[in-house]
Amino acid sequence: MPSAFKKALDSGKFVVTCEAAPSKGTNLENMKHHIALLKDKVDAMNVTDHQSSVMRYPSLGGALLVKEMGGEPILQMTCRDRNRLALQADLLFAASRGINNVLCLTGDSVMLGDHKDAKAVFDLDSSQLVAAIRRLESGKDMAGNELDGGVRFCAGAIVTPEANPIEPQLIKFEKKIEAGAEFIQTQAVYDLDNFKKFMEYARQFPVKVLAGVILLTSAPMARFMNKNVAGVTVPQDLIDEMASAPKGGALNKGIEIAGRMIRRIKEENMCDGVHIMAIGKEEKVIDIMAAAGL
Numbered sequence: 670m671p672s673a674f675k676k677a678l679d680s681g682k683f684v685v686t687c688e689a690a691p692s693k694g695t696n697l698e699n700m701k702h703h704i705a706l707l708k709d710k711v712d713a714m715n716v717t718d719h720q721s722s723v724m725r726y727p728s729l730g731g732a733l734l735v736k737e738m739g740g741e742p743i744l745q746m747t748c749r750d751r752n753r754l755a756l757q758a759d760l761l762f763a764a765s766r767g768i769n770n771v772l773c774l775t776g777d778s779v780m781l782g783d784h785k786d787a788k789a790v791f792d793l794d795s796s797q798l799v800a801a802i803r804r805l806e807s808g809k810d811m812a813g814n815e816l817d818g819g820v821r822f823c824a825g826a827i828v829t830p831e832a833n834p835i836e837p838q839l840i841k842f843e844k845k846i847e848a849g850a851e852f853i854q855t856q857a858v859y860d861l862d863n864f865k866k867f868m869e870y871a872r873q874f875p876v877k878v879l880a881g882v883i884l885l886t887s888a889p890m891a892r893f894m895n896k897n898v899a900g901v902t903v904p905q906d907l908i909d910e911m912a913s914a915p916k917g918g919a920l921n922k923g924i925e926i927a928g929r930m931i932r933r934i935k936e937e938n939m940c941d942g943v944h945i946m947a948i949g950k951e952e953k954v955i956d957i958m959a960a961a962g963l
Contacts, residue, residue, distance in 0.1 A: 672769040673741045674713040675823040678852055678877045683935050684942030685963060686743065686854075686879060687954045689714040689735060691726035697734065700726075703951040708740030710955060715772060715854075715944065718745035722782025729759055732768045743825075744768050749776025752792040753801065753811055760805060764820035772854060773798040773826050773845075795826050796841070799848040825852035829900035830867040831860060838900075839870065846874050854944050856900045857883040859907060861933060868939050878940040882930055884947040884957060885923035888912035924953060928960020935961070 677684050687707055692700055707714060716731035732742035744763055746756060760771070773795040779787045793801065801811050802824045808816050826845040832838040842853065853871070858864045858880050871878055883901070885891050888911040891903040907926060914922035931943050947953045 670821075672823050674743065674770045675851070677712040678823070678941065682942075683963075684713075684877070684879060685711045685945065685958065686713045686715055686942070687711050687945040687947070688951065689716050689731060689740075689742075690720070690948070690951065691716060691728065691731040693723075693725050695726065697726065700731065700734065701738065704735055704738045704740055706952060707954055708735070708738060710958065711945075712942075713741040713743045713770060715743040716745055718747045718774070718776075719750065719782070720777075722749070722777045722779045722784070722787075724782070724784055729763060729768075732763065733766060736767060741770070742768055743770040743772050745772045745774060746798060747774045747776030748791055748793045748795060748798055749779070749789050752790050756793065756798060757801060757805065757810055760802060760820060760822070761816075764822065765818075769821060770823045771802060771825070773802070773824060773850070796844045796848045799824050799826055799845060799850050803849040823851055824849060825854055826850045827854050827856060828871075829856040830858055830864050831856070831902045832900045833902075835867070842871070843874070846876050850876060852877040852879060852941075854879045855881045857881045857894075857898075857946065859901075859903050859930070861930060861939070864934075865937070865939055871940075877942070879942045879944045880934055880940050881944045881946060882927050882957075884927050884945070884950060884953060885911055885919075886950065887919045887923075920950070920953070924956050924960055927957045928962075931957070931961035931963070935963075 714735050716728045718728035728745045732744040735742035775795045779789050802822050805820045808819055828842045829838050853876050888908050891908045894901045895903055911922055945954050
């Protein structure tokens with residue numbers, strides 16, 4: 670039976686997802702607060718998997734929490750930390766607990782995170798993980814062994830439309846779709862004219878695309894992302910707009926910009942929905958949606 674997220678994607682509606690960031694520890698009260706606040710406002714909540722290679726409460730545990738609280742979880746799985754045995758085992762566990770949406774990622778370098786002595790695995794990449802999910806759905810594991818009890822997932826992957834050069838991303842994009850990705854979530858997009866050009870290319874493929882929108886909280890944050898986050902480019906006019914905000918008003922200006930972008934994406938029918946990333950300020954997702962007229 671298709672998941673509620675899959676049904677939303679197939680319905681033709683403008684889909685809205687957001688992130689539920691796991692805590693750094695076992696105190697889950699803040700995460701529970703955000704889940705309770707957003708679970709009925711968005712179509713699904715995407716639980717990050719040691720984002721930026723920073724050790725946190727596991728994505729699988731967070732997805733279970735979303736499910737238990739009545740939300741629709743999207744389980745993130747990175748290939749950085751686990752080999753194919755562990756990845757397949759986690760998928761079986763997720764399926765057995767009613768978690769039926771997965772976003773497959775290769776994963777950030779451990780050098781970006783807080784455990785720089787950790788050994789990265791990368792037994793699979795994201796395309797191979799999508800293919801592994803489809804293999805499990807056929808009733809066999811990656812070694813060809815029969816499964817006692819099947820799985821069914823709505824599986825997706827990511828793309829970076831603002832990468833320069835873009836050609837390697839387009840090759841990966843096609844590879845992920847060939848492997849069986851049903852939806853594509855983009856890295857943050859700020860240049861919507863450039864994003865429209867990417868979507869002209871993407872529309873030839875049978876896949877749903879959700880545009881990633883990261884909430885800007887200050888001009889220095891925007892400059893930091895330009896310098897340190899691969900594939901993210903905040904145009905100078907947006908940086909100037911953030912910098913012009915009155916003292917104490919930068920966050921509200923960021924919410925206004927995010928809402929304006931989402932409204933344009935929806936009104937111009939650029940893609941199938943948005944994925945809102947209000948990193949560390951998840952409670953502002955509702956304000957962003959209001960600013961977008963959603």
